[in-house]
Amino acid sequence: MASQGALNTLNKEVANYGLLFVKLHNYHWYINGPHFFTYHEKLEELYNLVAELYDDVAERLLMNDGEPFATMKEYLEHSTLKEGDRHAETEQMIKDIINDFKQIRQEMQDAMEKFEDGDEAIEDTFVSHIERLEKEIWMMSAALGKKTKL
Numbered sequence: 001m002a003s004q005g006a007l008n009t010l011n012k013e014v015a016n017y018g019l020l021f022v023k024l025h026n027y028h029w030y031i032n033g034p035h036f037f038t039y040h041e042k043l044e045e046l047y048n049l050v051a052e053l054y055d056d057v058a059e060r061l062l063m064n065d066g067e068p069f070a071t072m073k074e075y076l077e078h079s080t081l082k083e084g085d086r087h088a089e090t091e092q093m094i095k096d097i098i099n100d101f102k103q104i105r106q107e108m109q110d111a112m113e114k115f116e117d118g119d120e121a122i123e124d125t126f127v128s129h130i131e132r133l134e135k136e137i138w139m140m141s142a143a144l145g146k147k148t149k150l
């Protein structure tokens with residue numbers, strides 16, 4: 001059986017991905033400037049990725065008899081991320097998304113240090129998410145001309 005700590009982190013990430021899905025649409029719609037086409041398209045790719053990861057953590061929770069948060073109200077209450085600002089500058093939007101990806105990655109990493117026997121499947125889920133998040137962190141950082149700092 002999975003530990004309560006592992007299940008709680010899974011559900012926190014359901015809330016984070018739920019919020020991030022909306023936030024990525026916000027930035028997909030409102031980003032502007034000379035790199036509009038590049039970022040508009042990239043943000044669409046990211047909300048599709050996040051939709052996949054969001055469903056993945058929720059279903060992993062259901063497989064462990066957990067109850068994933070499933071309303072906007074719950075996401076706002078339990079997410080550790082902030083909603084997007086549609087008036088933000090382009091670079092700020094991308095930095096914001098990089099930081100959100102880093103935060104989810106870090107929360108999974110921290111949680112795994114406290115995992116117990118029975119948490120192996122959740123650990124596999126987190127490891128696969130971390131791999132995908134890190135790849136995007138690297139690419140978005142490169143797009144801003146910055147080194148990847150995890």
Ligand SMILES: [Fe+2]
Pocket residue numbers: 028044
């Ligand atoms: Fe679109």
